[in-house]
Amino acid sequence: MDTNEVPGRENNPAYSHTDDSPVNLTDEQWKKILPRDVYEIARNKGTERPWSSPFEDSREIGTYYCAVCGNPLFRSDTKFESGCGWPSFYEPISKGSIIYAADHGYGMDRTEVMCGRCKSHLGHVFDDGPKPTGLRYCINGVVLDFAKAQAAEKKYEEGKK
Numbered sequence: 685m686d687t688n689e690v691p692g693r694e695n696n697p698a699y700s701h702t703d704d705s706p707v708n709l710t711d712e713q714w715k716k717i718l719p720r721d722v723y724e725i726a727r728n729k730g731t732e733r734p735w736s737s738p739f740e741d742s743r744e745i746g747t748y749y750c751a752v753c754g755n756p757l758f759r760s761d762t763k764f765e766s767g768c769g770w771p772s773f774y775e776p777i778s779k780g781s782i783i784y785a786a787d788h789g790y791g792m793d794r795t796e797v798m799c800g801r802c803k804s805h806l807g808h809v810f811d812d813g814p815k816p817t818g819l820r821y822c823i824n825g826v827v828l829d830f831a832k833a834q835a836a837e838k839k840y841e842e843g844k845k
Contacts, residue, residue, distance in 0.1 A: 693829075698802065699754040701831070704780075707753045707802040718752060725824045726752045726804035729796070734769025737825020746832040747777070754829070755801035757781050758821070766813070766820050771828065773821040774813045782821075784809070797821060 693699040696717045698707040709717075714727050724730040739748070748758040748771075758773040766772035776782040780800045787796040787808065794808045806823050813820035 693754070696752075698752070701749060701754045701756065704755070704801060709802075714752075721826050722751050726799075726802075726806075726827050729805040730824075731807075732770070732824045732826050737771055737828075739771040739825040739828055739830065740769065742771075742830070744830065744832055746830055748773075748823075749829040749831065750799040750802060750804060750806070751827045751829045752804040753799060753802035755781060755799050757799065757806070757828070758823075760833075764814055766822070768820070768822050770807060770822045771825050772813070773823065774817045774819055776821065782806070797823070799827075 698709060698717075711727060715723055718726065721732075725732060742760075742763075745760050747756055747760070748763075749756055756777045758775075758777055762773045762775045764772055764774060783798045783800050783803065785796045785798065787794045794810070797806045797809050798804060799806060804827060806821075806827055808822050810820045810822060811818055
């Protein structure tokens with residue numbers, strides 16, 4: 685899938701669901717191509733209000749991507765209801781899809797998670813998640829894009845006939 689297939693991503697030359705090469709743009713370049721809310725969280729390490737993301741309650745089958753660069757991050761079958769107010773997952777799509785950094789801000793010791801392709805801030809990971817990993821990736825919904833699994837959608841549509 686390329687930029688033109690994702691509404692609102694037409695002006696972002698870094699956005700791709702298939703290109704896995706690292707993205708290195710300046711803050712000025714990101715500022716020009718990202719919506720303000722995405723820029724604030726992804727590049728300034730902001731946090732959206734809890735329970736404000738439509739992805740928090742989503743049960744759709746598909747893949748979650750980085751809204752900044754299109755990198756695949758999580759499959760919907762690893763999403764779970766954590767009660768924390770942000771979309772939560774217990775496992776990233778691959779080891780390279782996420783990178784980690786120590787975060788000692790706000791008097792807390794946490795582990796920040798960033799996109800493995802563009803290094804955008806996504807949220808944090810905690811060790812209070814479900815099996816099999818025991819991890820809870822607590823992710824800001826505004827930095828996620830979602831694509832339905834086409835096979836599941838086709839099966840659903842055929843079942844409606």
